[in-house]
Amino acid sequence: METCGLTAEYNPFHRGHARQLELIRETFGRDVGIVVCLSGPFCQHGVPAMLDKGERANIALSHGADLVIELPQAFALASAERFAEGAIGILRSTGVVRHIAYGSEYPEGRNAICEAAEFLADEPEELYDNILDGIRDGKGFAASRSDAVAGLTGNARHKAILEAPNSILAVEYEKALRKQRRETEDSGTDDNATSHEIETIALPLFDKQIQSSTAVRRVVSWAKYRTSEDVSGSTYSLLEVFRHLSSVLTHDSAAAVMKALAEGRGLVTEEMIASSLLLSPHFRDVEALKEINGMQGGLAERLCGVLRDDPLNVLRHGERTHDQEISLPYDRFIREMATRTHPASRVRRAILASAFNIRNDDTALCHDDPQYIRVLGFTRRGRRLLSFMRHTAALPVLMSASDARSLETESARRQAKLDLYAQAWWNHFASLHDVDEFKRSAIILK
Amino acid sequence: METCGLTAEYNPFHRGHARQLELIRETFGRDVGIVVCLSGPFCQHGVPAMLDKGERANIALSHGADLVIELPQAFALASAERFAEGAIGILRSTGVVRHIAYGSEYPEGRNAICEAAEFLADEPEELYDNILDGIRDGKGFAASRSDAVAGLTGNARHKAILEAPNSILAVEYEKALRKQRRETEDSGTDDNATSHEIETIALPLFDKQIQSSTAVRRVVSWAKYRTSEDVSGSTYSLLEVFRHLSSVLTHDSAAAVMKALAEGRGLVTEEMIASSLLLSPHFRDVEALKEINGMQGGLAERLCGVLRDDPLNVLRHGERTHDQEISLPYDRFIREMATRTHPASRVRRAILASAFNIRNDDTALCHDDPQYIRVLGFTRRGRRLLSFMRHTAALPVLMSASDARSLETESARRQAKLDLYAQAWWNHFASLHDVDEFKRSAIILK
Structure with missing residues (x-):
């Protein structure tokens, strides 16, 4: 077969x-x-x-x-x-x-x-030197790597490939x-x-x-958030959500999401878990947090500093603004925490690793x-x-x-x-x- | 004044x-x-x-x-x-x-x-020997202590006092x-x-x-649990809850509880926080758990053992029974975990200490x-x-x-x-x- x-x-x-x-x-x-x-x-x-x-x-x-x-x-x-x-x-x-x-x-x-894969799999030493140079120059890891590879292979195509999310994978x-x-x-x-x-x-x-899963997740997150927090002035009614989903998802996928939204069970968005993530006991102990996978390089210290007094305060400020593009509370918090060396996905994963107690030394x-x-x-x-x-x-x-x-x-x-x-x-x-x-x-x- | x-x-x-x-x-x-x-x-x-x-x-x-x-x-x-x-x-x-x-x-x-207080404040050495003897004989700490004090002071009254919850305090x-x-x-x-x-x-x-706060908490826990889980066959309707509260609490206290129940905010029962407590990352790491205040003496090992596979499974079994006296899920779990040396309140406090990351060595x-x-x-x-x-x-x-x-x-x-x-x-x-x-x-x- x-x-x-x-x-x-x-x-x-x-x-x-x-x-x-x-x-x-x-x-x-x-x-x-x-x-x-x-x-x-x-x-x-x-x-x-x-x-x-x-x-x-x-x-x-x-x-x-x-x-x-x-x-x-x-x-x-x-x-x-x-x-x-x-x-x-x-x-x-x-x-x-x-x-x-x-x-x-x-x-x-x-x-x-x-x-590009062949080149990277060989792990040539000069590649790492060049990537480090790029990071020292203030570029992020992905940009430093794409520049370094294209510089060494002499193929500008490699740079484009290593900067496009699906092609990176x-x-x-x-x-x-x-x-x-x-x-x-x-x-x-x-x-x-x-x-x-x-x-x-x-x-x-x-x-x-237009079919980006991220966009769909944002629409559903807003619908769910609006229901749970009773936020007025947000853009999506359930009917609008359904229209959006129907235009992007397959019928069965859209139906499954709408069913879960209507029943109030069987669906999870990151805004729903945000409070519990930030209330994790690890954020009360910076030394323990530094041992969590992904929390190195200053992230543990930064998060503990911000979550110090009232961990849920970071989800509170300005959550009532009307501009849905920027104001889902956890999403905004993650953007604020993200840096060149710790892009948003890495911050998100590290916070989940704290919730799940995934330690750096866990082979x-x-x-x-x-x-x-x-x-x-x-x-x-x-x-x-x-x-x-x-x-x-x-x-x-x-x-x-x-x-x-x-x-x-x-x-x-x-x-x-x-x-x-x-x-x-x-x-x-x-x-x-x-x-x-x-x-x-x-x-x-x- | x-x-x-x-x-x-x-x-x-x-x-x-x-x-x-x-x-x-x-x-x-x-x-x-x-x-x-x-x-x-x-x-x-x-x-x-x-x-x-x-x-x-x-x-x-x-x-x-x-x-x-x-x-x-x-x-x-x-x-x-x-x-x-x-x-x-x-x-x-x-x-x-x-x-x-x-x-x-x-x-x-x-x-x-x-x-009794004077005697205990002096911390006489033979007292501790006698308490330890009692524990070795299979008695709990409180019973061993009351026997030891009464034995040494020769006053049976001390035993009664040291076995009555309010008098212990x-x-x-x-x-x-x-x-x-x-x-x-x-x-x-x-x-x-x-x-x-x-x-x-x-x-x-x-x-x-009849005015026991514990009894009131149980009634309210049931009312709240019934609302959240849509349990049929449980005993209390909101009206019955109100009748019970009115007979035991002052009017303003009963009104405050009923208002919070009706609005779905401003009230917390332990059943509401149970899942989050048991999902704490500490229960995935017995060595870390042993350093939490109150988790010594085998409790950490016992909890990690029980919560090993699916931490929420312990809240699941038999939760649909009709006998409200015994079957609030977290309450039942705590009773199962409690022993002579770890009475229910100690187990509860130790689990909260994990959620709040209160370590034993935190002076x-x-x-x-x-x-x-x-x-x-x-x-x-x-x-x-x-x-x-x-x-x-x-x-x-x-x-x-x-x-x-x-x-x-x-x-x-x-x-x-x-x-x-x-x-x-x-x-x-x-x-x-x-x-x-x-x-x-x-x-x-x-």
Whole structure:
């Protein structure tokens, strides 16, 4: 069977995502088995998934995915590099994925993406010197890196690629593939799961601008915030929200969001969790905070300073302004905290890491490779992939949370525990107190 | 001016409390100045105050108190011994309190209370040996202590006193008075604030059984829980709640609770904060948890073990039973965790200490004396007391949270920060996100 894997967050699933799945089927043929590696309850930008991972898996299956597996939180809540390493590692470890697709602002520039990845994977020493020079000159990390790479390769295209958000991830996927391939070669292992070559394919982004998940999240955050805080003068009524969602999301995705909004359960926005994040006991102890992953380089001190007296005060000032573009309270706070060296996503992730007690020295969560493949759902074709995987998978395949109890390594158990804990957090804020993660079974789409 | 101080939580204020204030006025004359030292947002049993401290201060002033000052959280959330030391220390430090009143199951037994206190204040070595023997025999701390004291003093009355909840506190007040008096004598300081003798008076409890604050909290917890979880089959409708409250509380206290219930803001029960308490990152790290105040002696290990997989699972099992006496989820969890050496209140306080990051080695919060007198409200007579205090007070008098910024010692600032943080927690769960503690001013009852 021809197969293609991809990484996704579907936060939320929009028409561009549906179009991407169609395009994969057009490219590889009607019978291609599509494997999606999906972020769990919290995503790479440091924000909660709006909808439950089961709901998102279900929608993906309806739109052409055949097997949805979960990217554990130890990778989903990490830097682009570790996110990509985790996702590629899991897709490879299935032993059934022959192709990997990714979206890029430069779909015709796959060669340049690969060159940049190759160059970065070699980790040439002068690269790091040049990046450091750039940072000393006052540039951020991403800009310093793109300048340094383009300067050393002499290819201006690399600069453009390394400054476009989706292409940055594309480069990380290619880099992770190269590194993991080398490791397999070096270690001399030749098991079925990892020995084959995986081909990549770059896909265009569809109407990226208007279908941006970020924009949808902002609209829904406002709708939710308005309901909870009874803010007058905000722009969106529920009907307007529905109109906006219908124009951007697929029908089932829009319906799922509206249902959750109407029922007041099953949906989480970062504004809903903001107070609890900032009330974390870690912000009362700067020394403990400095040991949390991502809090280094002065961020711990800055946050403790600002949250010192009344941690919720930062969510209060000016929250009643009418300009919705700038004034969601937590979003505004994060922007105020962000700097060149600590962009907003890094600040968000570090704050979530405090809530989840992810320490910098936690090898299992911050350094180890993926340790298991958690299945969220599958179609009839996906079931065939799963039965192949019984022979090909290089990692234990978990069909439910309770399967994690049989994991053998300490590292695997720690990663699985973080998944459970993050899900408990998510369920709490989604008002799903009656939902037991141990009773979740994989979704089967006939 | 004749003056009398007392310690209270008013959680909530009931008719017995009103009667107690009347009795003090009957005892000392119409013009007595009554000073109440009131617990802030979290109370000694390890539970949140149902109503805001300002609301409770206001009600106390309406019923005869003249000056309400706050017992800082560093004492309000501590063992009976430290609670009493803090309260007595603050009342003495005003320099205006000549008498201290306390309630007891044995109001005619003040002499025996004083004897027991005197005996305990001397800390005789054989007492500790005997207490340890009792614990080794399988008795709890309180029972071992009452047996040991009665055995050594030969007075069976002491045993009864040391096993009755209000009298245990009464003994602690008398003990704290004796210890602090000795310290003042030993140090040779003779300032106006602390040199005078304070007389004590034991008051009867009024209809203790039916007016129990615990029973009221349970009724309100159920009403609130039923609203939030939409539990069918529970016993109380809002009307029934009102009937119950009206029969036990003063009219203004019942009205304040009903108003908060109806508006859905301004009221906190422990069931409302339970999920957030159990989602604290400390429960993911047993070594860090063992350093939290009150988590020693195996409690940290036991809690981490139970909360390991899905921390909210403990709130889930059997929550739909109809027997309201036993089945509020957090209450049930605490009962399951409680043991002879860790009674329910200690477990509750230790869990709150994790949420607030109160470490065992935090000298300011766990060992130091009170450092300031925060004024919550006063009457015309209370204003006169305050003007005396300008000359007599041994500690800085704070009229608002921002006054704490001028506190000079690190210990004072740490205690004040904990007060602010606990209040931010309380406000968050009371849905008072728009309330700024720095804008709270003392209540003035004309």
